[in-house]
Amino acid sequence: MKRLLVLLPLLLGANEDFISHYEYGEMLYNNPRGVSCSQCHGKDGAGTTIVEFRDIHGKQAIKGSDIRKDSLQAMIKSVSNYHEIMPRYYLTDEEVKAIYDYLQKKNENYLETSKENNSSK
Numbered sequence: 001m002k003r004l005l006v007l008l009p010l011l012l013g014a015n016e017d018f019i020s021h022y023e024y025g026e027m028l029y030n031n032p033r034g035v036s037c038s039q040c041h042g043k044d045g046a047g048t049t050i051v052e053f054r055d056i057h058g059k060q061a062i063k064g065s066d067i068r069k070d071s072l073q074a075m076i077k078s079v080s081n082y083h084e085i086m087p088r089y090y091l092t093d094e095e096v097k098a099i100y101d102y103l104q105k106k107n108e109n110y111l112e113t114s115k116e117n118n119s120s121k
């Protein structure tokens with residue numbers, strides 16, 4: 001019995017189903033409740049073309065916007081509001097924060113360089 005107790009932490013450790021905050025955000029960004037943000041905002045939040053079509057004005061495209069520089073507050077607000085195109089999500093603030101942190105981390109370099117560009121203006 002004593003031996004089992006010694007082994008217990010090891011067994012628990014091996015069985016740990018822990019994913020990092022980053023991975024959690026990545027998972028949410030790519031598959032939140034079945035409608036993935038990445039389908040419209042691109043792999044990394046830079047935006048992508050959702051659909052292209054032709055009407056009397058010629059070729060048209062509907063695009064998901066670049067959300068890399070959006071604040072957490074803007075993201076929380078946007079995700080839980082109605083839009084013309086974007087669906088409304090029922091994500092908790094923590095879930096949106098995980099998505100936000102994921103995008104911040106993934107775009108670290110981009111955000112760093114655009115900060116430098118802005119400050120030199």
Ligand code: HEC
Nearest residue numbers: 032036037040063064065067070074075078083084085086
């Ligand atoms: C079906 C396509 C689609 C999906 C899926 C989608 N979006 Fe959007 N999103 C848009 C479009 C298009 C806009 C511009 C506003 C509008 O017309 O709906 C937008 C606007 C936004 C904005 C507003 C700020 C800005 O800079 O335009 C944020 C933030 C945002 N989306 C985040 C997300 C996140 C996070 C998810 C996933 C939980 C998501 N979106 C899923 C299409 C989408």
